[in-house]
Amino acid sequence: MTMSTKSMLGHLPAPAAVAAPASSTKTLATFLLAAGVAGLVVMADQLIDDWAETHVIASWLALWAVAVLAIGALRGVSRLFAQKMMATLDGWSARVARRRADERLWTMAQSDERLMHDLQTAMDRADVTQTASLDMSTLMDRRAARIVRNRLYYI
Structure with a gap:
């Protein structure tokens, strides 16, 4: 069975034109931001571990400062990365759906x-x-x- 690279069903709307739920992009951005902030806080904790034994309050404030700065620095990056990832996944999903629909149509057409x-x-x-x-x-x-x-x- 050889089919052309174009869909026999026509063109589905582009992934950007389909209204994707904004909550999934926001949720992914939030998880990415949380993972980035957690990683930076753990790295900062490892760096100030020896110093933190004698300066407990200062190390606590330093970790909070790292967390706040990481949120500010990574917020835009995580949002852009989440949007690109969702657009890529939407495009992949549309291609898979189009290919499955073409295969079903081709199977029906053979009979x-x-x-x-x-x-x-x-x-x-x-x-x-x-x-x-x-x-x-x-x-x-x-x-x-x-x-x-x-x-x-x-x-």
Whole structure:
């Protein structure tokens, strides 16, 4: 089964055009920010561990200062990273859904002659619009090659 790289179902809306829930991006950004702040606080604690034994309150204030500065510094970075990650995941999900839909349609078309004829007509029209400068014999040769390649002939 060979299908073209383009979807037979047409184009789904772009991932940016689909209204993704803002809460998932915010939640991911919050988790990323929490992980970054926790990592920086642990690293600061490791650095001031020897000094903290004699200066408990000063080390406590220093850790809080590191936490507040880390929140301020990482807030924008984590938000941008979360938005890019969600856009990437949305695009991947749309590609998987499109591929599954194409496979289901192709499976149905192999058992339904009318649907296969409609798909062939649609693919031929797409070929004609993409290659408007080609002559009819070239288009017929391409169609014949596709029919033989996809085993759509009946003997």
